[in-house]
Amino acid sequence: MASAPEGKAPKLGLNVYGSAVVNPYKISILAEELGLTYNYINLDVAAGDHQSDWFVKINPNGKVPAIVHVKEDGTSVTVFESAACLLYLTHEFDKEHKFSRPVGTPEYWTQLSWLSWQVAGYGPMMGQAAHFNRYAYEPVPYGAWRYTAESRRLHSVLDKQLSTSPYVGGDQITIADFAVFIYTHSARWCGIDINEWPNVKAWHDKLLQRPGVQRGLQTPVPYPFSDAAVSSENQEFYKTLRQWGAQGIKAASEKWKGEAAPVPSDHRNYE
Template sequence: MIDLYYWPTPNGHKVTLFLEEAGLDYAIKPVDIGKGAQFEPDYLAISPNNKMPAIVDRAPADGGAPIPMFESGAILLYLANKTGRFLGIPEGADAPTALRQRIAVNEWLFWQMAGLGPMTGQYGHFHVYAPEDIAYAKERYRKETERLLGVLDKRLEGRAFIAGGDYSIADMAAYPWINPYTKAPLDITRFPNVERWHSDIAARPATQRAYALSKQVNPDAGKPLSDEEKKILFGQGAR
């Protein structure tokens, strides 16, 4: 059993995408980040960076004590290695092919973690949430987000999935960060390979199940943040 500490955000969706695809047993432990649940001591014992998601694997492969984990990319890698699934390796692949597929998956997983996620997040912050209209910041992050979409579009030319091979955790990591801000949409039609890939993943039954959890866990998902929620999410310094 996996305990999933979750709230419906792009990073939260990454883990539900995996769990639904893999069919693993899991229990959602809601972490209402708009109310500051990510700062509670019990949660910080699992996720010391006070971010979401996190998991506790109560049945690790070594048969030992439960394993807590934070950071969405690390969680995806852990679950992929635990199950031997979604590493992009075609069935029956020989050892050299499997090795190279693992390398490609890792590269593009870290590309998302270091680039697509943070830069798209900053794009969303300055276009949707910032209290001031800062033209330089809006343009800076729009251009960088579009540059990253261009990189992904080129990568997907002639490929069904990002790492080549089969559907993988690289796709699960990137998918939720493609145009996640309905109030500040980007023109994805400029990136036809991304648009095709995104549409294909959206059609997967596991994707639809994962995203259906949003309203179940947070009936207010998609509504504007209150001033208090913005203060909690964006106003924290060192404690």
């Protein structure tokens, strides 16, 4: 197995592996909110860092974020997937439960439920909406309709929750808020106008005012998918990004293509 290139091997302390895509910003936001000192290692996606042998040893799935916590005694802990990283950081560094709830309490399970809602539903559906609305190699109207509609439904779920609760998981801000926030902050890129959901918009704007959130949104570069950014006059960047993304996604998926395994009811939904 190859070793990490110079500057990308983990150092003593907390190492965060990420890039200028959505999910790593959850980690930089929490790290900034906690006031942590950390080493941010920015992967070059275009160069294939995330699929390199040395990084796949850190995250077998070849995705960001991931963290490697090298402790003073020489031991290290490696964690991948954004929810697991958030839970690890609060376990290790949030002993006062500023952004988490004590394990086993009813509030903890509420926090975990909304965090799971984000990683299992809200994030993937928004991601698919972004794919079909912004990155599809060719127009796929049904895909755009399906995932935009589901994203709208999920915003209605979130808006209802926030109509009776100041934060996603209750009366205290938690990692569930940070996990959900980065997708509401990307709403227009995914095809959603959050102004349609006043409680979501008010909650989003409240979090955006937090200095820690603002600092986290600058790491490793200013977050490129906010409503303001994608609506700016700098559309050449987004045209290039969409072309590169469409070609890259198609190329990465090509090796895995195949026919769906058949079942006896095939094609009845077309009749």
